[in-house]
Amino acid sequence: xxxxxxxxxxxxxxxxxxxxxxxxxxxxxxxxxxxxxxxxxxxxxxxxxxxxxxxxxxxxxxxxxxxxxxxxxxxxxxxxxxxxxxxxxxxxxxxxxxxxxxxxxxxxxxxxxxxxxxxxxxxxxxxxxxxxxxxxxxxxxxxxxxxxxxxxxxxxxxxxxxxxxxxxxxxxxxxxxxxxxxxxxxxxxxxxxxxxxxxxxxxxxxxxxxxxxxxxxxxxxxxxxxxxxxxxxxxxxxxxxxxxxxxxxxxxxxxxxxxxxxxxxxxxxx
Amino acid sequence: xxxxxxxxxxxxxxxxxxxxxxxxxxxxxxxxxxxxxxxxxxxxxxxxxxxxxxxxxxxxxxxxxxxxxxxxxxxxxxxxxxxxxxxxxxxxxxxxxxxxxxxxxxxxxxxxxxxxxxxxxxxxxxxxxxxxxxxxxxxxxxxxxxxxxxxxxxxxxxxxxxxxxxxxxxxxxxxxxxxxxxxxxxxxxxxxxxxxxxxxxxxxxxxxxxxxxxxxxxxxxxxxxxxxxxxxxxxxxxxxxxxxxxxxxxxxxxxxxxxxxxxxxxxxxxxxxxxxxxxxxxxxxxxxxxxxxxxxxxxxxxxxxxxxxxxxxxxxxxxxxxxxxxxxxxxxxxxxxxxxxxxxxxxxxxxxxxxxxxxxxxxxxxxxxxxxxxxxx
Ligand SMILES: Cc1ncc(C[n+]2csc(CCOP(=O)(O)OP(=O)(O)O)c2C)c(N)n1
Ligand code: SF4
Ligand SMILES: [Mg+2]
Numbered sequence: 022x023x024x025x026x027x028x029x030x031x032x033x034x035x036x037x038x039x040x041x042x043x044x045x046x047x048x049x050x051x052x053x054x055x056x057x058x059x060x061x062x063x064x065x066x067x068x069x070x071x072x073x074x075x076x077x078x079x080x081x082x083x084x085x086x087x088x089x090x091x092x093x094x095x096x097x098x099x100x101x102x103x104x105x106x107x108x109x110x111x112x113x114x115x116x117x118x119x120x121x122x123x124x125x126x127x128x129x130x131x132x133x134x135x136x137x138x139x140x141x142x143x144x145x146x147x148x149x150x151x152x153x154x155x156x157x158x159x160x161x162x163x164x165x166x167x168x169x170x171x172x173x174x175x176x177x178x179x180x181x182x183x184x185x186x187x188x189x190x191x192x193x194x195x196x197x198x199x200x201x202x203x204x205x206x207x208x209x210x211x212x213x214x215x216x217x218x219x220x221x222x223x224x225x226x227x228x229x230x231x232x233x234x235x236x237x238x239x240x241x242x243x244x245x246x247x248x249x250x251x252x253x254x255x256x257x258x259x260x261x262x263x264x265x266x267x268x269x270x271x272x273x274x275x276x277x278x279x280x281x282x283x284x285x286x287x288x289x290x291x
Numbered sequence: 292x293x294x295x296x297x298x299x300x301x302x303x304x305x306x307x308x309x310x311x312x313x314x315x316x317x318x319x320x321x322x323x324x325x326x327x328x329x330x331x332x333x334x335x336x337x338x339x340x341x342x343x344x345x346x347x348x349x350x351x352x353x354x355x356x357x358x359x360x361x362x363x364x365x366x367x368x369x370x371x372x373x374x375x376x377x378x379x380x381x382x383x384x385x386x387x388x389x390x391x392x393x394x395x396x397x398x399x400x401x402x403x404x405x406x407x408x409x410x411x412x413x414x415x416x417x418x419x420x421x422x423x424x425x426x427x428x429x430x431x432x433x434x435x436x437x438x439x440x441x442x443x444x445x446x447x448x449x450x451x452x453x454x455x456x457x458x459x460x461x462x463x464x465x466x467x468x469x470x471x472x473x474x475x476x477x478x479x480x481x482x483x484x485x486x487x488x489x490x491x492x493x494x495x496x497x498x499x500x501x502x503x504x505x506x507x508x509x510x511x512x513x514x515x516x517x518x519x520x521x522x523x524x525x526x527x528x529x530x531x532x533x534x535x536x537x538x539x540x541x542x543x544x545x546x547x548x549x550x551x552x553x554x555x556x557x558x559x560x561x562x563x564x565x566x567x568x569x570x571x572x573x574x575x576x577x578x579x580x581x582x583x584x585x586x587x588x589x590x591x592x593x594x595x596x597x598x599x600x601x602x603x604x605x606x607x608x609x610x611x612x613x614x615x616x617x618x619x620x621x622x623x624x625x626x627x628x629x630x631x632x633x634x635x636x637x638x639x640x641x642x643x644x645x646x647x648x649x650x651x652x653x654x655x656x657x658x659x660x661x662x663x664x665x666x667x668x
Binding site for chain 2: 035064065066068070080081084085086087088089090091094097098099100101102103104105106108109126127129130282285286289
């Protein structure tokens with residue numbers, strides 16, 4: 022392999038990764054590396070924090086300060102890293118279960134504080150690592166190993182959840198629309214405040230198989246056909262009927278938490 | 292050198308000690324009877340350029356403290372019973388990932404919400420076994436305001452030296468009691484800081500260099516890009532499924548505490564030299580026990596007090612040696628015999644072991660203890 026991006030930003034000796042063939046998670050990981058490259062960040066000043074799950078294995082392959090924590094708690098660990106050393110660019114990688122089930126409380130509070138963390142949610146609508154149980158983003162009616170008769174839960178829209186909790190940047194794209202995804206990750210990294218990008222991924226092994234979604238390629242095609250860009254949806258609402266909306270849901274400037282804390286310290290010096 | 296006399300609560304002394312030890316980060320969630328520790332930290336930390344954050348729950352409280360410690364800051368979180376239960380998973384994380392950290396548990400009556408404003412000592416076994424899996428534990432317990440100050444400093448020192456979470460187990464009695472204490476000048480204190488690698492070192496994050504007890508710890512952002520995980524990992528810090536490797540790691544983690552027990556264990560032996568009977572106690576309850584020993588001595592009874600200061604690792608050898616000397620050991624504690632069980636285990640039948648304990652939120656009185664003691668005569 023002679024790919025400068027890979028050589029620069031990945032731990033060559035830790036590859037190949039553990040993900041199944043056709044898993045969408047690798048696409049998101051590469052998009053994050055390219056976004057970091059574009060943002061021109063110093064590798065030594067980047068910290069990547071994850072919880073537990075297939076997605077949360079990504080930091081092990083990435084050549085930064087990397088922290089693989091406990092299930093659901095990545096944002097809480099990351100909050101400590103960032104507040105203790107605001108110089109670090111802290112990026113959080115979390116699965117849909119990690120971020121919105123067991124870690125849902127941390128998500129809403131990190132968003133509420135508007136602390137300068139960049140969260141990338143690898144949303145494959147399933148608990149991949151534990152073998153295909155339904156997650157808070159599994160669609161009603163879909164099957165999981167713990168929803169053999171179809172899921173009766175209603176799903177979260179993670180992007181809107183973060184936005185509602187106060188995230189000052191929230192965007193959604195899919196692993197099929199990878200250029201757009203990368204652009205949003207770049208914007209999220211550059212954004213000062215709590216940012217979240219929901220990267221809709223695919224798990225052909227469990228979600229695909231359980232729900233008869235076909236091959237990994239079929240699932241990618243499904244993403245292509247099911248998501249519509251927000252701008253197109255606004256201009257031509259008829260094209261958005263029954264579709265999911267991709268785009269930047271929120272992008273605004275508000276006071277950032279670690280800066281507010283530093284102001285308290287400065288005030289006390291006087 | 293400036294000594295200052297202060298009239299402080301145990302919880303306040305904990306914060307004063309923590310700041311002197313170099314605490315620059317506190318994250319936690321309020322709970323009686325530990326809340327003053329958070330309140331005072333929120334007031335004092337920004338004044339010294341440190342950071343305080345009230346997290347959304349106790350799990351987040353310890354998680355943020357671990358994150359902060361990884362950047363090179365000395366970090367603490369404090370809680371009580373219910374919150375201590377919530378912190379357990381991440382105590383295990385800090386243990387396997389070897390993150391220095393101080394976790395304070397101001398014990399109250401349990402189980403569950405129990406008795407929020409009353410003392411208890413029902414968490415001593417939880418301090419040892421609360422997180423899952425085999426793991427080493429350092430746990431200290433003070434009996435006074437001054438000792439809360441001293442042991443908080445010691446907790447930070449041990450955390451830094453052995454790269455492990457240290458549990459400071461106080462209780463509602465010592466936490467809320469006020470006493471006059473002399474705060475020494477920081478120059479008089481021994482403060483231990485973790486060993487960090489030198490720039491340019493060929494750094495393996497979990498390799499123990501010759502002559503060191505633990506791996507050197509680089510701060511995140513310091514130019515050493517490494518990986519930290521709660522999975523079993525090898526010397527490089529990356530996950531490994533090898534059972535051989537897991538064996539090496541778990542034995543190293545246990546060994547770094549077990550092999551240094553002499554450095555870690557402290558205790559008070561009061562009037563034990565010629566003792567024929569022993570009362571063993573710890574924390575706030577040991578004050579009652581000492582009063583009882585004094586009264587019994589005045590009656591001419593040869594009784595001594597062994598007070599645990601380090602609860603875990605347990606001072607096995609010291610207690611066993613005393614068990615060969617005395618006929619009877621009365622364990623005084625605010626629970627139904629958690630440490631009594633441990634004493635029975637270590638004395639191996641050398642002496643009779645009895646309990647004077649309760650868990651109804653009341654403290655033991657010297658009279659109660661003397662009555663229980665005299666049953667053996
Ligand atoms: C406290 C705790 N509960 C449960 C688990 C088991 N577990 C590991 S990963 C996971 C779900 C992962 O799903 P998700 O976050 O969506 O990530 P994915 O594997 O799908 O990428 C669960 C339930 C755990 N490790 N820790
Ligand atoms: S189980 Fe699913 S999410 Fe996990 S690696 Fe395989 S395809 Fe990816
Ligand atoms: Mg998932």
